[in-house]
Amino acid sequence: MAAQIWGSEKRARRRREISAKIAQMPELHDSKPLPFMTREEKIMESARKLTILTEKMGQIIDPTDPAELYHLNNEVLGLEGNPMALHGVMFIPALSAQASDEQQAKWLPRALRREIIGTYAQTELGHGTNLQNLETTATYDLATQEFVLHTPQITALKWWPGNLGKSSNYAVVVAHMIIKAKNYGPHPFMVQLRDEKTHEPLPGITIGDIGPKMAYNIVDNGFLGFNKYRIPRTNLLMRHTKVEADGTYIKPPHAKINYSAMVHVRAYMLTGQAIMLASALNIATRYSSVRRQGQIDKSQPEVKVLEYQTQQHRLFPSIARAYAFQFAGAETVKLYEHVLKEMKSGNVSLMADLHALTSGLKSVVTYQTGEGIEQARMACGGHGYSMASYISEIYGVAIGGCTYEGENMVMLLQLARYLVKSAALVKSGQSSKLGPLVAYLGVKSEPTSLIDRIPNSGFTEYVKTFQHVSKRQTLKAADMFFGLMEKGEKREIAWNKCSVELNRASRLHTRLFIVEAFVRRVNEIADIRIKEALTDLLHLHVNYELLDIASYALEDGFLSASQLDYIRDQVYLYLGKIRPNAVSLLDSWEFSDIELRSVLGRRDGNVYENLFKWAKSSPLNKTDVLSSVTQYLKPMMEKARL
């Protein structure tokens, strides 16, 4: 199963080897539990481990393999971030995709050797979503052949970029490029922020940390202002766009090609989210198989809480989602790598498809991951609320994904643009022009679902039902939009009036893709035992998801009330079937205790001993009487007693 999750036997074996090596290297372990550290201590601890890793990485992993790097990162540095998180996730990808060969030769080796630390600075205090209204400017000075970066007002301060505040000395900065008073829109520039020797901010740069956040606090998300700060013309990233010395602008082959670093993260973050969901579920499911509370049969001893159907219903559909996201994420990464290769050689024809797909997936996956993690926390009762479970930290980090790399509603609306265009093709009889991801929009569906009528139909009838609801909602939302425009409404106003319905279409389309990715994977599996276990999970997935969106299929009678009963029964059937495999389905992800950082979810299952030991190690328990008591509470009580 681990091979299915991680992509191959070799990958699963390598993960085990890497975890085993790290277990033998105490210098790479947290020196004390992270929840007992202050933010400053955590940042120091993370930098300590990061520098050891830089020295010893080659002994542990193949540093050129992104999957091994990611695993090493999760084990040693953990999900709260590190001083170079953005360096790997966005700075290097932005340089790789957007810098010319010559620029890459100059900067990439230095970045890869970690001579310099970089980030991606785009979002501003006043604007994150609407990139056209960013306010930082890069004005070309013909006389000196330099760009002058400037922050005209407080809302133009860069705000949020990870590791910008304190760690990075370089950044890819996105600014509106102005040449001879003409604004060419947002473009990426390589900018040195701090002196390489002293790490002091360079003259003309105002920089700092934006303060503590809901989670992810090892990362120094920062602010940045420029006061007429000059950089050479050749610091504009020039793989696709060029500015000649005389100010001549050579436009890129696709207007949005400079957005590729965002698309990169959107594609890669899906498996990251799956890992966080599976981690929280691993903790909760292990704990639920240890925790005994109440009886189902009063004549019998107390049961493990995992025996309760409500507990299974709370956890198991999310286990199925974690697998589904992992499989859909792996497909998306493959597609991304393909499109990136094509883009580098000038073929940009697949960019719109990739953008639409990643926009939808990023939104649905992050939202449902958040839901699943929060349910996992609640499933642990009181102990889930303790930082000993670590689930609240996992939640805090994962839920950030709903916002970063494009706020979820906004990204769903991006996919909706693509769906509406596709609907227009269907309506004008041009279905043959539909791309493969939306081809189903042009296929006539049966009047009613055959879900309970064709035994052994595999998952075909389910896929057809998901296709039906997605198609119907897309065409309905598109009709609503076109109808408003026909009545004379301006395009943008009409769009806004339909946007809730449009986003519904985007979600349904994305959920269909996730189901299909799961089906594709299960169909490929040769090992009969693995196939059987995953088929059960897939049964739960399709029935649970369909029940969740059933109102769309009931509206037009595609599903009947009796079919709904059938689907519901299937959910209960598969909850029971999955129960014996539940812990194994999560243990198969092979998270080490070091990586999980959870006292509640350790592999040994000694929950109560571990919790008591952890509580005793709390800094508050170093003394029996705290100074807050001697200084304030004791005098208060004494005064009251007088």
Ligand SMILES: CCCCC/C=C\C/C=C\C/C=C\C/C=C\C/C=C\C=C\C(=O)SCCNC(=O)CCNC(=O)[C@H](O)C(C)(C)COP(=O)(O)OP(=O)(O)OC[C@H]1O[C@@H](n2cnc3c(N)ncnc32)[C@H](O)[C@@H]1OP(=O)(O)O
């Ligand atoms: C196994 C290996 C594992 C390795 C794992 C490695 C990495 C793990 C990954 C993640 C780790 C996890 C955690 C990371 C932790 C923390 C976060 C880190 C970083 C966060 C960074 C950021 O947040 S950076 C800032 C991100 N900002 C945004 O995303 C802004 C969102 N806004 C936009 O993208 C745009 O403004 C917009 C898309 C909403 C609108 O753009 P605009 O220019 O205004 O365009 P229009 O709306 O006018 O549209 C015009 C047409 O262009 C199309 N389009 C838009 N974007 C694209 C695109 N990217 N590609 C192709 N086409 C695009 C758009 O659809 C329109 O088309 P039509 O006109 O045809 O409809």
Ligand SMILES: Cc1cc2nc3c(=O)[nH]c(=O)nc-3n(C[C@H](O)[C@H](O)[C@H](O)COP(=O)(O)OP(=O)(O)OC[C@H]3O[C@@H](n4cnc5c(N)ncnc54)[C@H](O)[C@@H]3O)c2cc1C
């Ligand atoms: C943990 C974290 C890490 C980050 N890291 C980075 C980084 O490294 N680099 C970087 O540059 N940025 C980073 N960001 C910033 C992030 O990319 C932005 O916060 C994000 O893109 C959302 O933009 P915003 O904050 O302007 O939200 P807003 O756009 O102001 O959103 C507020 C609300 O308005 C709605 N809204 C906005 N526009 C529309 C619209 N057109 N239609 C409908 N509804 C709309 C949204 O749906 C949302 O409900 C990070 C953010 C976080 C939380």
